[in-house]
Amino acid sequence: MLTGPALVHDAAEAACWRVDLSQVRALIDTVAAGGDWADWVAALLHGARIVDANTRSLDLVGAPSAREIILGQPVANFCPQESWNTVAALIVAVVTDPAHAARTQAVNSFMLRDSTLTVWGAPGAADTVWVQVDGELADDRSFWAVRASEQRYRRLIHHLPGALLQVDARPMGAVFYQLRAEGVTDIVAHLDARPGLVEQACAIVRVTDANGGAARLMGTSGVEELIGPVAFIFARAPETARNVVIAHFQGHRSHVELIKLETFDGRLLDVELTVTFPTPPERLDVTLLTFEDVTERLRTEAQLRQLQEEYARAARISTLGELASSIAHEVNQPLAAIAMNAETSLRWLSRDDPNLAKVEQLTRRVADSARHASEIVQRIRGMASRHVPERAPLDFNAVVEEALMFVCHDVETRAILLSVRLDIGVPPVLGDRVQLQQVVVNLLVNSLQALTGVEKGRIELATGPDDAGGVRFSIRDTGPGIAAEDLDRVFEGFFTTKAEGMGIGLAVCQSIIAAHGGAIAAANHEQGGACFHFSLPSIPA
Amino acid sequence: MSRLSVIAIVDDDEAVRDALFDLLQVEGLSARTFEGAAPFLAACGDFDCVITDVRMPEIDGIELQRRLRAGGSAMPVIYVTSCDEDVLRARALQGGATGWFTKPVDDEALLDTLKAVLPRC
Numbered sequence: 149m150l151t152g153p154a155l156v157h158d159a160a161e162a163a164c165w166r167v168d169l170s171q172v173r174a175l176i177d178t179v180a181a182g183g184d185w186a187d188w189v190a191a192l193l194h195g196a197r198i199v200d201a202n203t204r205s206l207d208l209v210g211a212p213s214a215r216e217i218i219l220g221q222p223v224a225n226f227c228p229q230e231s232w233n234t235v236a237a238l239i240v241a242v243v244t245d246p247a248h249a250a251r252t253q254a255v256n257s258f259m260l261r262d263s264t265l266t267v268w269g270a271p272g273a274a275d276t277v278w279v280q281v282d283g284e285l286a287d288d289r290s291f292w293a294v295r296a297s298e299q300r301y302r303r304l305i306h307h308l309p310g311a312l313l314q315v316d317a318r319p320m321g322a323v324f325y326q327l328r329a330e331g332v333t334d335i336v337a338h339l340d341a342r343p344g345l346v347e348q349a350c351a352i353v354r355v356t357d358a359n360g361g362a363a364r365l366m367g368t369s370g371v372e373e374l375i376g377p378v379a380f381i382f383a384r385a386p387e388t389a390r391n392v393v394i395a396h397f398q399g400h401r402s403h404v405e406l407i408k409l410e411t412f413d414g415r416l417l418d419v420e421l422t423v424t425f426p427t428p429p430e431r432l433d434v435t436l437l438t439f440e441d442v443t444e445r446l447r448t449e450a451q452l453r454q455l456q457e458e459y460a461r462a463a464r465i466s467t468l469g470e471l472a473s474s475i476a477h478e479v480n481q482p483l484a485a486i487a488m489n490a491e492t493s494l495r496w497l498s499r500d501d502p503n504l505a506k507v508e509q510l511t512r513r514v515a516d517s518a519r520h521a522s523e524i525v526q527r528i529r530g531m532a533s534r535h536v537p538e539r540a541p542l543d544f545n546a547v548v549e550e551a552l553m554f555v556c557h558d559v560e561t562r563a564i565l566l567s568v569r570l571d572i573g574v575p576p577v578l579g580d581r582v583q584l585q586q587v588v589v590n591l592l593v594n595s596l597q598a599l600t601g602v603e604k605g606r607i608e609l610a611t612g613p614d615d616a617g618g619v620r621f622s623i624r625d626t627g628p629g630i631a632a633e634d635l636d637r638v639f640e641g642f643f644t645t646k647a648e649g650m651g652i653g654l655a656v657c658q659s660i661i662a663a664h665g666g667a668i669a670a671a672n673h674e675q676g677g678a679c680f681h682f683s684l685p686s687i688p689a
Numbered sequence: 690m691s692r693l694s695v696i697a698i699v700d701d702d703e704a705v706r707d708a709l710f711d712l713l714q715v716e717g718l719s720a721r722t723f724e725g726a727a728p729f730l731a732a733c734g735d736f737d738c739v740i741t742d743v744r745m746p747e748i749d750g751i752e753l754q755r756r757l758r759a760g761g762s763a764m765p766v767i768y769v770t771s772c773d774e775d776v777l778r779a780r781a782l783q784g785g786a787t788g789w790f791t792k793p794v795d796d797e798a799l800l801d802t803l804k805a806v807l808p809r810c
Contacts, residue, residue, distance in 0.1 A: 477744065480771040481702045484792030488708035491796040495715045510711060517704050560701070560746035 162282040163205035167223060169243065170275040171195040180244040189236040193224035196239065205281075216325040217318075223279070231255045231265065235279065238267040242277055245269075255281070311365040311439035314357035315378060317396060317425070318433050320349050324397050335397040339390060346390045350379035356433070365439055367413030381437070384408040384416065392423050401425060406442070418443045456659060457537060463656040464531045464586050470593055474557040479524050482517035489514045527553065530582055531589070537580040537663075541687055544577050544584070544619045545570040545611055551588035558596055564605045571612040574619045575686035579664050584684075587657045587668075591623045591680050594653065598627030598678060614683045618666070622681035629672040638670050657682075694807040696720040699729045699741040699753065700769070705792070709740060709769065712796055718803065726753040736764060737807050738787075740799075743770040743777055751777060754784045765806040769794050 169176065172195035178185050185191065201218050205226075218226065227235055234255045241251055248269030255265045263283025269276065305312060323345070332338050339345055355378055358371040368374060382389035385407035395403035402424045409419040420440040426433075468475065489510045496503045496510070527550070548570060559566045577584075592607070599605030606626045614620035630638060639658040654670075661668040661682045668682035696713055698720050700706045706722045713720045721736070723729035726748035729739065739757075743750040754766045767788040768781055778789050788802040 477771045480792050481705055484769075484771065484794060485702070485704035485708040487793035488705070488712050488796060492708065492712045492715050495712075506711075506715075513704065513707065520704070557744070561744040561749065563747060 162280050163207075164202045164278060164280040165198045165205055165223070165226075166200035167239075167277050167279055168197045168199045168275060169195075169239070169277060171197065173275065176240055176243050179240055189232050190224065192236045192239065193227060193232055194222045196223045197221065198223060198226065199276075217321050231281075234265055235267070238265060239277055239279075242267045242269045243274070247271070248277075306359045306371075308359055309361055310359075311362040311441075312359045313355050313362050313374065313378075313381075313437040313439075315353055315435040315437055316356045316433045317353045317435040319352040320393070320396060323348075323352075327397075335394050339393065343390075346386070346393055349393050350382055350389055351377050353378045353435075355437075362439065365409075365411065365417070365419075365441060367411035367415060373412065378437075380412075381409065381421070382407075384410045388421065395423070396425055401427065409439070417441055418446045453537075456663075457535065460583065460586065460656045460660065461532075461534060463590070463653050464582075467586070467590055467593055467653060468528065468531055470597075471554055471558070471589075474555065475524075475528060477557055479521060479528075482521040482524070485517040486514050486521070489517070531586065535582050537583055539578050539580060541576045542579050542581055542584065544574055544579075544621070544684070545572070547579075547581060547584050548588050548609070548611060548621070551585045551592060554589050555592045555596060559607070562596070562599070562605070564596065564599055564607060567606070567608045569608075569610040569612075571610070574611050574613055575617065577619050577664070577684045578687045579684065580660075583660045584664070587660050587682070588621070590653045590657050594680075595623055595625035595627070595678070598625045600627075602627055616683070616685065618683050618685040620681060620683050622679060624673050624677055624679035626677040629676060630670060630678045632672075635670060635672070639668070693719050694737040695734070696803065696807075697729055697732075697734060697736040697739040697741075698722045699724075699726055699739060699745070699750070701725055701742065701745045705742070705769075712800075713803075716800055718807075726750070726756075729753065730756060738765045738767060738803060740767045740769055740803075743768055743772045743781070751780055751784065754781065754786060758785060767799070767802060767806075769799070 172192050175185055175188060175192055175195065179188050179192075198218055198221055201215055206215055206218065223235065224232070234253055238251050238253060242248055245251075248271060250266055250268035252264050252266040255263050263281055266280045266282070268278050268280075327335075327338065354376060355374050358374040360371065362374060363369070363371045366374060366380075374380075382392075385405075388405050388407045391405060392403050402422060404420065404422045407419055407421050409417045409421075411417060418441075420442050422438045422440075424436040424438075426435060493507045493510045493514075496507050531554075548568075552566075552568065558564075592609070595607045599607070604626075608622075608624045610622050612620050639654050658668050661684070664684050666682055666684040668680065670678065670680050673679045696718060698706055698709045698713075700709070700722075701724055703724070706724070710720050710722055721732075721734065723732065725745055726741070729741075730748070730753065739753075741750040741753055748756075750766075750768055750770065757764055757766065763785075765787040766781075766785065767790070768778075768786055769790045769792060771792045772778075773791055781789055787806050788799070790799055790802075
């Protein structure tokens with residue numbers, strides 16, 4: 149209820165606000181005294197707050213029944229900019245007039261024709277003025293022309309291929325107004341304490357209109373089935389409902405989230421939901437929800453990821469095949485020790501005077517060797533098994549050390565000199581352990597193969613920080629190097645110079661490194677031999 | 690008085706080395722272990738037999754035998770290995786190897802071979 153003298157048109161034609169000037173007193177005093185104040189009109193209208201508004205003024209700015217959303221807002225948010233100078237000048241004149249008498253001036257407005265602006269104050273209320281605007285609506289079009297235009301846009305929106313829902317979220321505006329009045333500022337904490345509010349929101353916020361795309365997406369025979377509480381949208385995504393409430397409370401313009409949507413005909417879709425909240429001077433009863441069905445896209449992406457992983461796994465198994473003899477030797481060692489220790493134990497036990505202390509010692513060794521064999525098998529299984537790539541913080545040097553275990557037997561038995569320089573200062577990386585290990589093993593196997601028939605072959609491997617703060621890995625061999633014409637092709641799929649190679653190892657290395665946000669390159673060393681190096685970004689802060 | 694036979698065990702894998710040592714010990718045979726061919730050759734011990742792996746870093750078992758023979762030693766060489774490559778086996782036997790056992794080893798057969806080559810006490 150507006151109060152104040154001479155508010156004559158409250159329920160009739162004139163739009164009227166009561167405005168609080170307490171935050172701009174100093175500005176008004178300065179301007180009235182002829183002082184300088186940069187961009188004072190804008191500053192005044194942004195500092196002057198609407199503390200009450202009549203129904204006509206709400207209708208003018210398109211926010212019927214949403215008084216609580218306008219209240220507390222700056223005049224600048226709702227006053228057409230072409231009227232700013234007039235409004236500001238009248239406010240200063242009225243406030244500095246000891247009688248606070250009303251002053252009226254004609255204004256140009258895009259909304260009203262022949263409009264006049266009246267500002268007045270009241271004795272004893274120095275920080276309050278009333279601002280009233282009067283005039284006829286400036287739109288010359290007839291009611292029917294406007295209706296026809298609305299119909300045109302309605303049809304256009306109805307036939308848009310995208311799914312669009314119009315939602316009236318004003319009931320939540322009223323709830324938020326109340327919460328703020330109670331001093332609630334942290335909506336997340338409030339929802340933690342009162343989770344029922346989300347359920348309440350799903351019940352009181354209603355779909356008021358929808359287009360044909362929405363009906364098709366939701367599997368309804370018509371849009372009218374969608375009219376009602378929004379709860380059905382969030383049936384499979386309660387967390388999203390909470391997130392939307394939070395975004396609304398926090399005054400975000402929009403909220404986007406990937407959700408599971410159960411349609412009326414029972415399909416479960418992956419949908420990208422975009423909620424666009426209205427901001428003044430838009431109609432506050434129109435919150436727009438758009439839905440993009442991304443089910444197929446996600447399915448295709450998942451299939452692509454699966455194919456890539458199958459491809460990577462094929463490469464890993466191919467690499468393991470090349471290491472088969474080395475692996476067989478490595479596994480056979482603990483098994484041989486187990487068998488011998490068991491036989492020896494039996495010999496001690498079969499004596500007339502069994503040496504139980506010795507048997508105990510041998511049994512411990514059997515257990516140790518069995519554990520060792522199990523670790524080897526697990527390591528190999530890790531490389532061979534199907535694997536869903538996952539990102540975790542990794543000590544990259546540890547990845548390299550583990551990869552070295554796959555090839556150490558080959559390196560030793562072939563009398564290859566392997567120099568390993570791991571910089572302990574390298575930052576952790578975010579990556580998939582198996583995939584990165586696969587890259588290092590693959591590069592090591594390539595180097596080993598390049599050294600076939602090379603006397604006193606040498607492999608130099610190093611890790612260190614790169615220029616961008618990430619990790620750099622490099623490996624160099626003293627083999628024949630890469631033919632100049634092949635340098636650009638070594639990372640191509642199915643390109644190989646080996647008689648028995650599939651040509652997928654380096655292609656997979658490149659795709660793995662790229663998927664980790666890094667880059668890999670091949671070159672020939674100036675002193676001979678091939679070198680490969682790649683960089684990986686460190687974990688973002 | 691005849692001395693006790695001493696057998697050298699050369700293998701880069703500690704678990705295998707120790708297992709062989711214990712197997713000989715239970716049968717009352719004395720042994721000494723080496724983690725590679727180089728320390729064995731450097732030890733210049735008066736061994737009655739050497740049991741060696743084939744694939745080892747730096748000097749492999751075949752090369753160990755070659756160096757022994759080149760140095761005029763007739764010490765019996767018995768291979769205990771995971772390696773099943775015929776070429777290496779043939780080279781070992783051509784070089785005068787006494788036995789070739791693949792891991793996991795048949796302990797009875799190994800001990801029989803040893804007892805056959807060791808001097809009688």
